Structure formats: C-alpha cells, structure tokens
Amino acid sequence: MSSTTIQAIFDDDDVLLSAVKDLKAANYHIEEVFTPFPVHGLEKAAGLENTRIAIMSFIYGVIGLSFSVWMMNYMMIQDWPQNIGGKPSFSFAENMPAFVPIMFELTVFFAAHLMVITFYMRSKLWPFKEAENPDVRTTDDHFMVEVSTSNDVKALEDLLNKVGAKEIKTKA
Amino acid sequence: MSHYEAPIREPLINGDKSYHDISVDVAAPVEGRANKLWWIAFSIALIAFLSGIGAIIYTIGMGIGVWGLNNRINWAWDITNFVWWVGIGHAGTLISAVLLLFRQKWRMGINRSAEAMTIFAVFQAGLFPIIHMGRVWNAYYVLPLPNALGNLWVNFNSPLLWDVFAISTYLSVSLVFWYTGLLPDFAMLRDRAVKPFQKKIYSLLSFGWSGRLKDWQRFEEVSLVLAGLATPLVLSVHTIVSMDFATSVIPGWHSTIFPPYFVAGAIFSGFAMVQTLLIIMRKVSNLEAYITRVHIENMNKVILLTGGIVSVAYITEFFVGWYSGSSYEDYTYLSVGAATGPYWWAFWALITCNFIIPQSLWFKKLRTNYMWSFFISIVINIGMWFERFDIIVIDLSRGHLPSSWTMFSPTYVDVAIFIGTIGFFFVLFLLYARTFPVIAQAELKSILKSSGEKYKKLRGDNHE
Structure with missing residues (x-):
C-alpha cells in the first residue's frame, strides 16, 4: 500500500x-x-x-572536567613538579584550589562545543549542506x-x- | 495559544508590522546598497586600523621599548586597553545569555548586535597580551604543549594562564552561540536572495538550515543550555582578569573586592558601548521599530545599576584605604594621594565620568532621551578606560619605594595601536552591519503577537 x-x-x-x-x-x-x-x-x-541534547551536554561537561583534572595533575604534580613562588606542588589536593578556574573553563568549553557539534551533526547542518525546506x-x-x-x-x-x-x- | 501580555507593558515592536515586514526590514540593509555615510565611516575606520597595523609591525620589529613603558610602570596602555576591550565584550553575553535565562523579551531586538560587538571587542582585547609578549612568535608557549624546552609545562597556578583559558573559552563559546542563532536568519536571507552570488553565500553561511520542527526543538534547547553555560562563563572571565591584579602585592591591586567590582564595571562599560552602537544603528539601518525607546531605557537602567555597584566599590576602596591609616595605601588609585597628586586629572576623570554624570539616569526624561543616552554612553566609555588606566598606571607609579616613583607618558606607538584597535573594531562592525541579519528576526517573530504594537492594539480594542 x-x-x-x-x-x-x-x-x-x-x-x-x-x-x-x-x-x-x-x-x-x-x-x-x-x-x-x-x-x-x-x-x-x-x-x-523531548530532545536529549542537554543530557549530552552534561556528559560532555563531565568529560571536560575529568580531562582538566587529569591534565593539570599530570603536568604540574607528576611530570614536572616545581616550587613556583613558594607554592610547591607536592600533591594534587594541596594545589587544587589554584586549579579550579581552569577546571571550570574546560568544563564549559567541552560542554558547549561538543553540544553544538552534536546539534549540527544530528540536525545535519554544515557548510555546503543544501537546504531542504x-x-x-x-x-x-x-x-x-x-x-x-x-x-x-x-x-x-x-x-x-x-x-x-x-x-x-x-x-x- | 494565548499571546496575552499585560497591556501596561510597552510594545517592543512598534508600528503595524507583520511577520513578512520583519523579514523585509531585517533584510533591507543587506539587500540595499551602502550609502555615502557608510563609506565615509568605513574609510576612517580602515585608515585607523591600518595605522594600528603599522604600529604593531613596528613594535614587533623593534621590541616593546618603543612604547612608553619604564622600569617601574611595566604595564600601561596595553593592559588598560586589554581590560577595557574585554569589559566591553561582556555586555553581549549578558544580553543574550543572562536576559534569556530571565526571559526578558526585550533582549531579542538587540542581542545579535550586542553579541557581534562582544566578539569583535574580544578580538581587540586578545591582541594586547600577545603583542605585549614582545616575541609574538613564541605566543604558543602559553598553551600546555610538550615543547622543546624539555617538557616544561605552563604554570597552572598563575592567573595570567587562567586568563588564556578564560578568554579563549569565552571567545569560542560566544562565537558558536552567536553563529547558531544566526543560522535561521541566514536561511531567511538565502530564501529571499535573488542574485545568484548572494544566494550562494547565504546558502553556505546558513549550513542548510530548513526550519524543521525537530531542528527548532534542538535549537531552543541548545540556546538555553548555552545561555546557562555562558552566564557563569562571562562572570568567570572578568573575575579572572581582575585576579591578574588582585593576586599581586602591588598597593591598590591587592584587593579582595576586585572580582565582583570588575564584573560590574565590565557590564557597565559594555552596555555603554551597546548604546553607542545601537543608537546610531537604529537610525542608519531604519530599525527604529525594533530598537525602541523601551530598549534604550532598559539598557540605561542596567547602566544605572552596574554604575551604582561600581560607585559603591570606589567609595569602599577609598574609605577602607583611608581608614586603614597605612601609608601603604596613601597613594593607591582611590585615595587622597591620587586625588591631589600628579595624576589628579585621571582620578577626577574617573569620578566624573563613572560616578557623577551617570546619576542623571535616575531621571526618566533623561534616560529615555536618545541624545542624552548617546552622550552618557560616550562618557562612560571614556570613564571606564580611565578606571583601568588609574588602576594600572597610578598604582604602579607610586610603589613601596618612593625613590622609584615615576610618571608614565605614552609614545605615538601606544596611541596608534589603541586607535588602530578602535578602527579594527569599527571595520568589523560596519562590515557586519551590511552583510549580517542584525536582528534575530526568527526570535523576534515569536514575540510579535505578544509584544507587537499592532497586536496589543487589537487586543485592547477587543477589551480582552
């Protein structure tokens, strides 16, 4: 039929x-x-x-946060610990307060950009895409x-x- | 569906506008030809921009010794300009994100241009720290890359590095927020275009937007989430900028109220710049029906509020500095020493422009007056430049050691770079005004029936 x-x-x-x-x-x-x-x-x-894109954004944000924690721990605590301005990098916990701004920025960076990329992919929006209305x-x-x-x-x-x-x- | 809105609320779209009229009015500046005034403004901006490029090339070639910096005052116009431009940028995000979260419908007439202003202002801001590095070809050292220095990483404890992350996140997130909102409007221009070249360009720019139901659902969700992310982001950016100063031990900089005070100052100066641009644009681009007296008045109210916060911060700084009785604070930028010292003119420029003159906005007659609003916006732009100049130069000129007290005088290179960024900003904005849909027309159409003058009148006649 x-x-x-x-x-x-x-x-x-x-x-x-x-x-x-x-x-x-x-x-x-x-x-x-x-x-x-x-x-x-x-x-x-x-x-x-309902769209699930906000849930994806949350997951991307968690990925961004984890990435920033891993990155700063690796670079400043494990790979090359330095005593800068009397603020030694013995452990992650001691140094963590100074890492908060970048944790926040990378959380937002990942959550925003990956969500927008997901939106563009799912709704098929990209340069040279022909309009379908x-x-x-x-x-x-x-x-x-x-x-x-x-x-x-x-x-x-x-x-x-x-x-x-x-x-x-x-x-x- | 009910489109009811309290009749006491003034309309946000004036005149007898239909959906189609909105498309026509928004497309008009893009489809029409530039007039003489536009070309004159563009030429002036371009000349300023080129002189700035010349000065930047000269600086890179000769080193930053060509600036007026000296042994004691090692940050001056460059960082002043950096903070000034970043601050201006904040209004765009505030309008598009914070006002979206608060469901303020008046944002829809102005958010597109305010966000464009944000992006163009952050471009200017980003230039200054990079050229201040001196050896700009090493600028990538600020990124956490494994490098030839033997895995020497960047210092994540430093506010200057936080700034790198904050500004780049802010710029890139603002850019995608702006662009995503532009897609339906580019699609409108694409579907109206008659010239094949225009059609091609706007097809490319619109990413094939078709306006499907599911696309709109995702679009609205993405806008909401981006607004939720951008709101704390915009607060974090100027907080971190203020920490560049607050975490140091320079008298006048070492202050715990800097973060909220800087954020309020940023919004204050940003709204002033939005006023400057939009009061001209609404006339030149014939958008008086969409950028109305209500918009101007609302922005003036935000200016009055944030100006009030900034003024309270000035008073607090001044009082606490005096009350401490410590000679350490005798010459900070808000002190008797500054008000009567060799930089008295900068001190009083700050107080007059940011504190005294904006108080006139308490009067409804003045804050609904276009000429006065425009005048105030220029005054605030100047005043906020002086605020950063005072914080940086006055504080550095009077350090712990009186033997090293000194004055700063800019060279023509300093001046040319500053003027160059203003030129660059206007080059971008003028091009934007001719090629982009300067009003978020899709969003605006969704409030036409609730907030349009025509529909409000219809409801009034029916005694609904």
Missing part, C-alpha cells in the same frame, strides 16, 4: 497549531513541519519526544505541514481545508 504525502501551507502560527492538533486527533501521521520561527507548543502537539516562504512568514496518508487522500485534503490551510499540494 503506497502512501501519499500532502504538503499544506499555513500563514498563521495559531491556525497551524490548532490544525496540527486536529490532524493528530484524526490520527494522521505528521511527517514534518517547517516553520520560520519556533512555534511554542507545536512540538508537543505534533507528538515529538520545500518552499522558500517557510523561512519568511509561511508554515508548511507534511502529512501522509495511505488511504483516503480526499478526506485528508478536506480536513486540511477545514482547519485553515491556504494551499494544498501533493508531494512529488
């Missing part, structure tokens, strides 16, 4: 939001929504799961919903018209 994808264009975010709710209520599968700005509540209405107006003031159905295309189109879609076409 082949399924058809319908692209519906909306010109208002509130209409879009209620339309997505209606479509979900009618048990249609929403393939994708393209919007020019973040529409609050839309990801919940479309049934999107089907209609250029979706970065300006229009909103596009892609809905798929495997049986009654007409019923879907009627519903879309009823909930306020401005344009409807079948995805090639």
